[in-house]
Amino acid sequence: MASRNLTRFEQRNDVVIITFDRDEKLNAFNAAMTAEVAAHLDRAQQANARVVILRANPGVRVWCAGRDLSELRPGVDPADDPMLKLFEQIMALPLPVLSMVEGAVYGGGLMLTMASDIVIAANNATVAMTANKLGIPLPTETYAYWMRILGLHKMKELLFTASAISAQDAYIAGIFNHIVEPEHLESYTLDVIARRILECSPEGIANAKQQLNLLAQRYVLTEVDRRVIDEHRYALLNGEDFHTRLTQMLAQVEGKAESR
Numbered sequence: 001m002a003s004r005n006l007t008r009f010e011q012r013n014d015v016v017i018i019t020f021d022r023d024e025k026l027n028a029f030n031a032a033m034t035a036e037v038a039a040h041l042d043r044a045q046q047a048n049a050r051v052v053i054l055r056a057n058p059g060v061r062v063w064c065a066g067r068d069l070s071e072l073r074p075g076v077d078p079a080d081d082p083m084l085k086l087f088e089q090i091m092a093l094p095l096p097v098l099s100m101v102e103g104a105v106y107g108g109g110l111m112l113t114m115a116s117d118i119v120i121a122a123n124n125a126t127v128a129m130t131a132n133k134l135g136i137p138l139p140t141e142t143y144a145y146w147m148r149i150l151g152l153h154k155m156k157e158l159l160f161t162a163s164a165i166s167a168q169d170a171y172i173a174g175i176f177n178h179i180v181e182p183e184h185l186e187s188y189t190l191d192v193i194a195r196r197i198l199e200c201s202p203e204g205i206a207n208a209k210q211q212l213n214l215l216a217q218r219y220v221l222t223e224v225d226r227r228v229i230d231e232h233r234y235a236l237l238n239g240e241d242f243h244t245r246l247t248q249m250l251a252q253v254e255g256k257a258e259s260r
Helices: 031-046 082-092 108-115 140-150 152-161 167-173 182-198 202-217 223-237 240-259
Strands: 007-012 015-020 051-056 062-064 097-101 104-106 118-122 126-128 178-180
Touching (some): 007 031, 015 182, 097 182, 118 182, 126 167, 140 202, 167 178, 178 182
Parallel strands (some): 015 051, 051 097, 062 104, 097 118, 118 178
């Protein structure tokens, strides 16, 4: 039996809406779902869209649970993960990408919003960076970009505690641009933010996005610094701690799935 699509593509004039449709897995991104979103982004550009909106189905409890843990393997560098390639694609896309968020956002889902250009969230949204629940070392480029958004202390809090923060805290931290009531989320995103973008120059927006993202990612490391960081990252990925935590997390996920 052919597998079903895990996302949906819809174009409303100059606006493309990409909807995550893997609710049974809390919209955790596996390789297939990642490839679908990547293809939708290419299609949006080819269709001369002016705005792309990333969303989940209305009323979801979890907007995105991050990476599908069943596909993670010890020793595989996260820098080579297809979901990280998707973040790079979003940031390089010459179209503004909006994340329309409701419900909980975890790990790679939070990274997805951080790669987006503008984030509009319902007031029931929460975010948590859960990479260190498993001990996953993220690429230096990712940390550098996040520091520009969050600042050092807030970033450390999210990474060190893996605790969820409220929509209001995420707004104060600079993760969310706007917070609205859930029933107004779609109309505010489409009729206010997207409409304002459509009134501006697409060439000017593309140029500004390129420059701002390049500046935000700029950092300076010596070759020695880079080598030390890479050695530590590879040691973590091949270490017993990551392997044990991943095994335990998968067992918990499978147990919850069986109980539903």
